[in-house]
Amino acid sequence: MGAVLTGEDVIDRYVTDLGSRLQGSRKQVRDLLTETRDSLTDATEAHLDRGLTEEEAQQRAVEEFGPVREIANEYQAELAVAYGTRTLVWLAIVLPLMHMAWEYGRMLLIGPWQDFATMPPAWYLFIAKANDLTSGAASGVALVALILGRFLARGYDTKLLARIGASIAIVAVGVVLLGNISIILATAHLDASRLVQSSPMVVATAITWIVIVRLGLLARRCLSCATIVA
Missing domain, CATH: 1.10.8 (Helicase, Ruva Protein; domain 3)
Incomplete structure (x- = not known):
């Protein structure tokens, strides 16, 4: 019984x-x-x-x-939006700060590109400049998404906003990741010794990757929270 x-x-x-x-x-x-x-x-x-x-x-x-299923679905939509908002805030703030810190360190410890023995080729400078733009672009997109989300939250489905925010976070982190991988591969191809020219910059690069990975985990978690909403 x-x-x-x-x-x-x-x-x-x-x-x-x-x-x-x-x-x-x-x-x-x-x-x-x-x-x-x-x-x-x-x-x-x-x-x-x-x-x-x-x-x-x-x-x-x-x-x-x-019913638990219905209430869980409503709560999860709220949680997904909140998590997405937090992730976008991190992207909007951390990415430009990280880039400015890295560039300041490079200029202080290594110097401008023309201080190298030979000027890097045009294709390398193009990749470097494109990489410089990725953090600002990703941060700007995240900021715009946050602002628009404030206005759209009143008239649009919360579940849809959660998925959009998660998708933006994933794409933003992906673009920054692609930019950093591209400049590392380009530098290794041009002159691998430049990757370890300055110990402090090696540490700074490692910190940059830690931040990117952390943002990536946040974005993935954000997407997970949004996609389980029925």
Whole structure:
């Protein structure tokens, strides 16, 4: 004979099931689950005042709150938008700062390109300039997406905005990644010794890659949060 669920078991199972379906910031998930439990508790107390038993009141509160699948879908859309916003903010702020820091370090420790023994060929300068533009372009796109998202949030589907924000984040990080890979390969082809010409710049390059990888993980997590929204 199966165990009989008490009212508290019903609420606990509902909240646990809901939490298992959500992806996003741990704090935001925790806050949503806390709000859910509080709402169920308030509804239960209202039903108790109408004469229902505690178990009946809590069961009714859970039924009125809505099916777990539907509530999880609504919450996940909110979490996806929030995660996407945070990721775009990081892209808009960190990328230009990272690029400016790297360029300042290069000028300070290595000097302008013309300080090398021979001027790099035109194709190399083209790749270098294109790489310089990737961070600014990606940051600008992220900033525009944030601004537009503010206005579109009122009239457009939250789920659609979440997917758009995640896609922009993925593309932005991909462009920056491609730019950095291109300049490294071009430098290695032209003169591999330039990659290790300055120990501080090697460290700076390593930090740059750590930041890019971190942004990439954020973007992938953002996409994951958005794509599980039904």
